[in-house]
Amino acid sequence: MKERVANNYGSFPVVFTKGKGAQLRDIxxxxxxxxxxxxxxxxxxxxxxxxxxxxxxxVEKQMHISNYYISDVGVSYTDALLKATEMEGVFYCNSGAEANEAAIKLARKYGFGIQAQKKTIVTLKQSFHGRTLTTLSATGQEKFHPESFAPYTPDFKHMKANDYAALDFIDASVCAIMIEAVQGEGGVNLIDA
Incomplete structure (x- = not known):
């Protein structure tokens, strides 16, 4: 399989065939x-x-309705989600990387409305925000910034978590601070409240 599928994470030498609850069974x-x-x-x-x-x-009713159309289950789910979160609107995404891309675009659009140069986004060192080029740029780990992927999306700064002295570089160019509250990929690093 390794010869036919691009390596994304590095896989373990096990092939799973079944799962039940928190249990998996191999071949x-x-x-x-x-x-x-x-x-x-x-x-x-x-x-x-x-x-x-x-x-x-x-699946017996409908497999998938693209976001070009509205489905009854989509309306019901949106109503329940907005009620539970007390929010006014929602933007659906396919992945965390896509959600982060949307947040980055929204933050930069907001910053542009205030001042054209207000486009810097601060993230944390050891963070992980996705595998698209922009979310890799936001990711605060050098191992995810190989030269072969350059050029990266500009205007990201990475600060060390819980380093309050580093807050000094948050200047007028910063439109957002993007925090992974419990870092996973970079080690399970907790952020002080």
Whole structure:
């Protein structure tokens, strides 16, 4: 498989065939506890009966409606989400990288409305914000900035977490501070409140 699929993260020498709850089973029948949860997207576990039933019911009605159209389930979900969060609107994304890209664009548009040079975004060292070129630029880890990907999106500054002296470089050019509250990829680093 490694010869046919581009290496993204580096894989372990195991092939999984089944999951139930927090358990995974490989091709040899060996069981593992899934501590990764699909990098967070499988936080409800594998093969949960209620989730399987809900997915089957939805697939029987419609598989996918693009954002060109409105679906009844989309309306219901949006209403429930806005009520639970007490927000006024929502922007749906396919991934964390896409959500971060949208946040970066929104912050820069906001900054541009105040002052044309207000476009710098401060992120934390050891942070991880995604694998697109702009979110890699926002990521505060040099290992994600190889020369082969250059040029990177400009106007990102990276400061050390919990280093209050570093706040001095937050100047008039800064339109946003983007924080990964609990850093995962860079080590589980907690941010002081």
């Amino acid at each position: 040899h029948g060996k069981e593992y506890i899934d501590f990764v949860s699909g990098i967070g997207v499988n936080c409800l576990g594998h093969n949960h009966p209620a989730l399987v039933t809900a997915i089957q019911k939805q």
